Amino acid sequence: MGARGKFIVLSWRENMNPELYILGSSSATPTRERHPSAQILKIESEKILIDCGEGTQSQMIKFGIRHTGINTICISHLHGDHYFGLIGLISTMSLMGRAQSLTLIGPPGLKQIIELQIEQGGMSLRFELIFIDTRMDTSEKIYESDVFEIKTFPLKHRIHCTGFVITEKKKERNLNIECAKEFNVPISAYKEIKLGANFTNENGQIIGNEILTFDPPAPKTFAYCSDTIFDPSIVEFIKDCTLLYHEATYMKNMEDRAELYFHSTAEQAAKIAKLANAGHLVIGHFSSRYEHLGPLLEEAKSVFSKTSLAIEGEKHNVKIHNN
Secondary structure (H helix, E strand, O other): OOOOOOOOOEEOOOOOOOEEEEEEOEOOOOOOOOOEOEEEEEEOOEEEEEEEOOOHHHHHHHOOOOOOOEEEEEOOOOOHHHOOOHHHHHHHHHHOOOOOOEEEEEOOOHHHHHHHHHHHOOOOOOOOEEEEEOOOOOOEEEEEOOOEEEEEEEOOOOOOOEEEEEEEOOOOOEEOHHHHHHOOOOHHHHHHHHOOOOEEOOOOOEEOHHHHEEOOOOOOEEEEEOOOOOOHHHHHHHOOOOEEEEEOOEOHHHHHHHHHOOOOEHHHHHHHHHHHOOOOEEEEOEOOOOOOOHHHHHHHHOOOOOEEEOOOOOOEEOOOOOO
16 A cells, blocks of 8 residues: 555654654655645644645645644744645634634744735634744743643754754653552552652651652653754754754755755765764655655665655654663
């Protein structure tokens, strides 16, 4: 069975959480098989849309991904292949009766563009748009929910462009049930213990939390490096990430062109992954000149073996990275 009608999942755990869905992997010009940049990261019940190129809605429908649960959208920069699908998605959300506010994180100017489209199109949204501007001069924690946080970092492209690091919130500690029974810990105390509390029994004896619980899984981190020239200075922001997405528009033999247009090669993306000690690398944003992507993958894997292609409609399992 081919890729048609399936979806991409890049998973960090056997229970498929978090999950990364690749909706678009082409650079500026779409091809018969590839669409402009768009990804959805799912953490628990939350979906974060990262870039929203033309055709994102169609890709979501094709791969069975509902727009419900998308409460946060990150736009890396204002080249059209990274946001031309946004106003259409917002319109559909309103037509489908969305009432919950939607947070849009992106460069200064995104608010003006979207509000102009809404005004000139005579649209009347049923929900509030909350705009958060990114900055080019610094890294900052820009957003936080109950289950994840988002940090930005500057990328070197032809216009204002930022990368994103999305990290799970630390989970509660795991209760050692056998130990809890041994020390006659009542069920009513379990919640506080999982949050880190010790337990004091009726005799005044303190049972340490380290005895009663196990460490939770380490939070998983996804780093998104959109359009950028080869820039080792970003490594400090993405160090030890579980999963790294990095653009790889060209191959090594077009390194001069990559530098001219502030893009990267597959080899350069792999070098960044190696320097960052990433758990796994996914490369995308492929130039339309490449009909077959195998050579790009080979080039990247020659430097960083744990590399996959961002192919729309295929499934990739990504192992947990142990430092």
